[in-house]
Amino acid sequence: MATHNLGRTSFGNAKNAGNLMPIEEANELLNEWVTNDRLRLHMKQVAALMKTWAIEKENADDHTALKWELAGLLHDADWEKYPDDHCRIIIEELEKKNIDPEVIHCIASHGPRYFGVEPQNRMEKMIYAFDELSGFVHASALIRPTRYEGMDVKSVLKKLKMPSFAAQVSREDINDAVSRIDISLEDLIQYVIDHQKGVS
Numbered sequence: 001m002a003t004h005n006l007g008r009t010s011f012g013n014a015k016n017a018g019n020l021m022p023i024e025e026a027n028e029l030l031n032e033w034v035t036n037d038r039l040r041l042h043m044k045q046v047a048a049l050m051k052t053w054a055i056e057k058e059n060a061d062d063h064t065a066l067k068w069e070l071a072g073l074l075h076d077a078d079w080e081k082y083p084d085d086h087c088r089i090i091i092e093e094l095e096k097k098n099i100d101p102e103v104i105h106c107i108a109s110h111g112p113r114y115f116g117v118e119p120q121n122r123m124e125k126m127i128y129a130f131d132e133l134s135g136f137v138h139a140s141a142l143i144r145p146t147r148y149e150g151m152d153v154k155s156v157l158k159k160l161k162m163p164s165f166a167a168q169v170s171r172e173d174i175n176d177a178v179s180r181i182d183i184s185l186e187d188l189i190q191y192v193i194d195h196q197k198g199v200s
C-alpha cells in the first residue's frame with residue numbers, strides 16, 4: 001500500500017449527510033476504475049463483510065447497511081489506476097459526488113498507518129479490521145484444493161505466523177486493528193470465512 005498521508009482528517013461536507021449512491025452505481029464505478037479481477041473481488045468481499053456485519057451485529061437499517069457496504073466496496077477503488085495517490089483520488093471523487101461524509105471518512109481511515117486518519121466509530125474500526133484479514137483469508141483459501149470448504153480458523157492462525165505466506169499482508173495492521181475492537185482474532189477469522197466464501 002502506498003504510504004501517502006492524506007494531510008487532512010476532515011472529509012466531505014456535513015450538509016451531504018445521508019446522501020448515498022445506489023450499490024449498482026458503486027459497482028459501475030468499480031468496473032470502470034478497476035480491471036484486475038482479484039482486486040475487484042477483494043472489494044466485493046470487504047463490502048459483503050461490512051454489510052452483513054452491520055445488519056447482523058449492529059442492528060443496522062437498510063440505509064446504514066448501504067453506508068457500510070459502499071465504504072467496503074469503494075475503499076480501494078483508486079488503487080489500480082493511482083497507486084501513488086491511493087485513497088486521495090476516490091475520496092475526491094466521492095466528495096465531488098456529494099456523498100455522505102461518514103462514507104468518505106470511513107474510506108480514509110481504512111489504513112491509519114498509511115493515510116494518517118484514525119478509525120473512530122464502529123464502521124471505521126470494522127473496515128480496518130476486515131480489510132487485511134479478508135485478503136489473508138482469501139489467500140489461505142486459494143491454496144486449498146477445496147477452497148473455503150472445510151477451512152478452519154486454526155489453519156488461518158497458523159499461516160499468520162508464517163511470515164513468508166501472503167507476505168504482503170501486514171500482520172502488524174491485523175493485530176493493531178483487532179486490538180481496537182472487542183472481538184477476538186479467532187472470532188473475526190471465523191466471521192470472514194463464513195461471510196465471504198460465497199462472494200464472487
Ligand SMILES: [Fe+2]
Binds near residue numbers: 042046076131132
Ligand atoms: Fe483493501
